[in-house]
Amino acid sequence: MNETIRATDWDALAAAIERRRDDLVALTQDLIRIPTLNPPGEAYLEACEYLQKRLQQQGFQVELIRAIGAPGDSDRYPRWNMIGRREGRHTGPCVHFNSHTDVVATGSGWTFDPFGAEVHEGRIYGRGACDMKGGLAASIIAVEAFVEVFPDYPGAIEISGTADEESGGYGGVAFLAEKGFFGPPRVDHVIIPEPLNKDRICLGHRGVWWAEIETHGRIAHGSMPFLGDCAVRHMGAVLQSFEDNLYPALAERTTPMPIVPDGARQSTMNVNSVHGGLADGYDGFPSACVPDSCRMVIDRRFLIEEDLGEVKSEVTALLDDLGEVRAGFSYDIRDIFEVCPTLTEKTAPVVRAVAGAIEQVLGRQAEFVISPGTYDQKHIDRIGKLKDCIAYGPGILDLAHQPDEYVGIDDMVDSAKVMAIALHGLLYGDQAI
Ligand SMILES: [Zn+2]
Numbered sequence: 001m002n003e004t005i006r007a008t009d010w011d012a013l014a015a016a017i018e019r020r021r022d023d024l025v026a027l028t029q030d031l032i033r034i035p036t037l038n039p040p041g042e043a044y045l046e047a048c049e050y051l052q053k054r055l056q057q058q059g060f061q062v063e064l065i066r067a068i069g070a071p072g073d074s075d076r077y078p079r080w081n082m083i084g085r086r087e088g089r090h091t092g093p094c095v096h097f098n099s100h101t102d103v104v105a106t107g108s109g110w111t112f113d114p115f116g117a118e119v120h121e122g123r124i125y126g127r128g129a130c131d132m133k134g135g136l137a138a139s140i141i142a143v144e145a146f147v148e149v150f151p152d153y154p155g156a157i158e159i160s161g162t163a164d165e166e167s168g169g170y171g172g173v174a175f176l177a178e179k180g181f182f183g184p185p186r187v188d189h190v191i192i193p194e195p196l197n198k199d200r201i202c203l204g205h206r207g208v209w210w211a212e213i214e215t216h217g218r219i220a221h222g223s224m225p226f227l228g229d230c231a232v233r234h235m236g237a238v239l240q241s242f243e244d245n246l247y248p249a250l251a252e253r254t255t256p257m258p259i260v261p262d263g264a265r266q267s268t269m270n271v272n273s274v275h276g277g278l279a280d281g282y283d284g285f286p287s288a289c290v291p292d293s294c295r296m297v298i299d300r301r302f303l304i305e306e307d308l309g310e311v312k313s314e315v316t317a318l319l320d321d322l323g324e325v326r327a328g329f330s331y332d333i334r335d336i337f338e339v340c341p342t343l344t345e346k347t348a349p350v351v352r353a354v355a356g357a358i359e360q361v362l363g364r365q366a367e368f369v370i371s372p373g374t375y376d377q378k379h380i381d382r383i384g385k386l387k388d389c390i391a392y393g394p395g396i397l398d399l400a401h402q403p404d405e406y407v408g409i410d411d412m413v414d415s416a417k418v419m420a421i422a423l424h425g426l427l428y429g430d431q432a433i
């Protein structure tokens with residue numbers, strides 16, 4: 001092992017975090033009790049003001065930024081974001097910890113109060129405990145301990161609490177990245193404390209393509225369907241073609257990339273919705289009509305080895321084939337959303353720093369994983385043009401969005417130590433591994 005943080009410094013840092021254990025619990029509880037539900041985007045300002053007060057006491061310059069004009073932003077539900085920056089004694093790199101403040105709906109099945117933040121047997125329960133207020137709190141405690149032990153650090157440290165990750169991040173990280181908050185020259189390294197388990201580093205995610213396919217028909221009286229052309233039957237043929245041709249091909253397209261869970265280690269496609277005929281939600285007596293339109297939304301997740309253009313043409317080729325063999329078949333296809341896969345190299349500085357810190361704190365090698373879905377790293381990569389970004393944080397991924405979501409207190413303490421050592425490595429240029 002090359003030079004790492006000195007043993008005495010490490011002891012001091014670990015002790016500074018241990019001393020803050022109760023503070024870490026209280027901070028997490030406070031954050032969970034602010035019900036930042038998204039949708040619709042409740043209480044973002046309250047969360048930002050809470051974080052602002054806390055970080056200002058630690059010497060951070062804090063900006064609150066509303067994503068005016070972003071999707072979802074309104075006077076009723078303003079998309080507020082918080083970015084705090086603390087300059088070091090002299091010049092150096094900037095390390096940024098980015099957490100989203102929003103949480104998803106509570107759903108049913110809870111035995112704890114979703115916003116009560118009750119502590120039970122070493123865990124804190126509540127919506128957002130693991131995804132990702134526990135991670136946000138751990139990063140704040142890591143930074144506060146670091147600043148106490150290394151008051152003369154070089155460079156700069158940033159912490160952000162951003163809106164709307166659960167709905168695409170357009171009122172949060174994407175908006176801020178457009179304004180230059182998530183890339184050079186302002187920021188060099190980003191850690192996103194999403195719940196990936198305390199010994200795992202998430203290097204990136206698969207790609208996404210959402211599209212809407214519409215099949216066309218001709219309206220006629222339902223008693224004489226032969227006088228019309230049923231768009232829903234045409235869509236049925238599309239689905240059959242996907243079953244016969246597309247799904248078997250996707251199942252064979254696997255990757256050695258360490259995507260978790262294992263089932264996502266291949267190309268996948270979800271049929272998100274199908275609508276045709278009577279209007280959605282209509283519960284009156286049906287009128288006797290042949291549907292002249294049917295729409296289907298597909299959610300295709302693709303591998304880093306695949307090309308987005310080929311992913312799309314694979315689907316349109318099947319639709320074109322149907323046009324050759326099926327009388328009256330015609331379609332339109334409309335792109336809704338696309339994100340290319342993102343992958344940070346294992347040799348990147350932030351990966352090396354966090355992997356080395358995991359080894360030091362937990363005494364075992366870090367596991368590298370790739371997320372099946374996307375998260376805010378996509379905006380940092382694509383808009384911020386910053387590649388040195390990973391997700392690393394406490395909490396068990398499978399608990400995210402579930403009833404009785406919790407975060408383990410020991411896990412938060414451990415990952416705060418990892419974050420603090422990694423921060424040292426990145427600011428002081430340690431060779432972590
Ligand atoms: Zn999350």
